[in-house]
Amino acid sequence: MGIPNTATAARDISLAEIDLVKQLQIRASELGHRLWRNNSGVGWAGGQVRVSEPTMVFMRPGDVLVRQARALHAGLAPGSSDLIGLTAQGRFIAVECKSERGRATEGQENFLETVHRLGGLGILARVVADLVVP
Helix, strand or coil, X not given: CCCCCCCCCCCCCCCCHHHHHHHHHHHHHHXXXXXXXXXXXXXXXXXXXXXXXXCCCCXXXXXXXXXXXXXXXXXXXXXXXXEEEECCCCCEEEEEECCCCCCCCHHHHHHHHHHHHCCCEEEXXXXXHHCXXX
16 A cells, blocks of 8 residues: 555554544644544434334344435545544645554545545554654
8 A cells, every 4th residue: 555654663552543533633733733533434314103003023132223214324435534634734634543453444545545646645543643744
C-alpha cells in the first residue's frame, strides 16, 4: 500500500480504536486542524405495524424485529476513514484509526490511496504520533 505509516520506533501505549479516535481529534485541534468522526456502517429502518389481535412471532434474546425493513447506509463512502477533515492549510485529510493489531480492509486502503492520489492527506494511524501533517 502506498500510504505511509509514520509511527516512530517508540510506540505509544496501545489504545483501543475509539480512544485513539478521540485523542487524534484533540491532537489535530491543538495543531490547528479539524477532524470530524465519520461513522460508517449499515443499519435498518422500517415502518410500524399495528395489529388489532394477538400475533405470534418467535424471537430470541437480543433479536430486533423490523417490519418493511430497508437498509440505512451511514458514512461518506464505502471504506471511508474514521476521521475526515481539513488541515490548517485547507487540505483534505482522512485518518483511518487502527489498534496495534488492527488491519485496514481493502476498501479502507483504497479510500486512503484515492485521497492521497487526489492531493489530500491519507493516514493510517495506530498511535497519536502517526498524525504527521507536512
